Amino acid sequence: MADEAPFQFLHNEVIQYIYKSADSGDTEHGRNISTLESMGFRVGQGLIERLTKDTARFKDELDIMKFVCKDFWTCVFKKQIDNLRTNHQGIYVLQDNKFRLLSQLSAGKQYLEQAPKYLAFSCGLVRGALSNLGVKSIVTAEVSIMPACKFQIMIQKM
Amino acid sequence: MAVCIAVIAKENYPLYIRSLPTQNELKFHYTVHTSLDVVEEKISAVGKSLGDQRELYLGLLYPTEDYKVYGYVTNSKVKFVIVVDSSNTSLRDNEIRSMFRKLHNSFTDVMCNPFHNPGDTIQSKAFDGIVSGMMVQAA
Numbered sequence: 001m002a003d004e005a006p007f008q009f010l011h012n013e014v015i016q017y018i019y020k021s022a023d024s025g026d027t028e029h030g031r032n033i034s035t036l037e038s039m040g041f042r043v044g045q046g047l048i049e050r051l052t053k054d055t056a057r058f059k060d061e062l063d064i065m066k067f068v069c070k071d072f073w074t075c076v077f078k079k080q081i082d083n084l085r086t087n088h089q090g091i092y093v094l095q096d097n098k099f100r101l102l103s104q105l106s107a108g109k110q111y112l113e114q115a116p117k118y119l120a121f122s123c124g125l126v127r128g129a130l131s132n133l134g135v136k137s138i139v140t141a142e143v144s145i146m147p148a149c150k151f152q153i154m155i156q157k158m
Numbered sequence: 159m160a161v162c163i164a165v166i167a168k169e170n171y172p173l174y175i176r177s178l179p180t181q182n183e184l185k186f187h188y189t190v191h192t193s194l195d196v197v198e199e200k201i202s203a204v205g206k207s208l209g210d211q212r213e214l215y216l217g218l219l220y221p222t223e224d225y226k227v228y229g230y231v232t233n234s235k236v237k238f239v240i241v242v243d244s245s246n247t248s249l250r251d252n253e254i255r256s257m258f259r260k261l262h263n264s265f266t267d268v269m270c271n272p273f274h275n276p277g278d279t280i281q282s283k284a285f286d287g288i289v290s291g292m293m294v295q296a297a
Contacts, residue, residue: 046270052233053266056213057201132234132276134168 004078004100011101014039015117033120040124041131048129051075061155064133065092072129077101090155095148102147115143126151159249159294160257161225162186162241165265165280168234170194174280176289177241190239193219193227197237200229214262215255230258236265243294257292264288 018032051072058064069081073096083095101118105111119141127139136156143149162177164186177186196219216229221244230238238261242249268274268282 042272045276049232049234049266049269053262055233057231057233134235 008101008104011118011121014121019117033116036117036120037124037127040121040126041128042124043121044125044128044130045132047076047125048072048132052133058133061135062086064130064135065153068126068129069094076125090157092153092155094151094153096151097148099147099149102143102149106146108146110146112143112146115146115149116141119143119149123151126153159242160240160292161243161294162190162239163261163289163292164190164239164241165261166190166194166237166239167277168236173236173278174285174289176286176293178294186241189222189225189227189241193229193239194237196220196227197229197231197239201231215258217251228254228258230262232262232265238262238265240292260288260292 015036018035022032052067055067055071058067065084065086069084073079073081077096077100079096079098079100081094082097083093085093085095099119099122101122102115105114105118123139123141127137130137130139130153138154138156139151140154141149141151162175164172164176165174167173172187172190175187175190177183197216200216200219214230214232216231219227219229219239221227224244225241226244228240228242230240232238238258240254240257240261242254264285265280268280268285269276271282274280274282
């Protein structure tokens, strides 16, 4: 898949562009985040189609989550998820200790309040991937110390 | 060479159906629709045959007196159905598999097209071209 650097630069520029072209600046924070998230959603749908072209059919939800943690994450971010936790009732927490898209921003608490902008696209990516595999979910992300971050996936039972 | 090729979405509505124009098209639509039941049955038969590799190609779904119907399901639960003429006995399993491979590759390209919304009918000319290459040439 594409190299890391062009994707990171493009990602950062997309975020800047969306924020600059929003008319009322910071007050529309929520809408910008949703725009980024829905972009990620569409990309995730297409990407998962390409990635699962040759893999065997998934047995169950846990199988799908493991695929996301290993193959999907490796393909997009060149590394695997460091820790997967679940409560077996539809909540999964994916921990990445050195998230690629944040590692260039800071190595501690600096710029912590800017982090959500940079995670929105990735949340959408995961949500789109899961949605195309038949799993409806809500994905949120939180950062306490850069560049480690936690993605929380809540599966919605239909 | 196929007589009818169909792509069916996760929610079981057709994204793309193409059959030979000379024949009664409704009959093919009906055949594809009934084959969906067989596909569902094969997908959900996880418990009984764990030796089965859980692969994407489903094989011969069912034979009718004139036609044989083959199925393939992707990981995103999109189903491909190919109907071939029963009299065409020279078609081997491998050829059907490769037809499905080509269809899947072409479908993946369609999905990655930013102008295509998932869930819409497939309008891509490239996809049309691939399918035409696999259909029996009309007289």
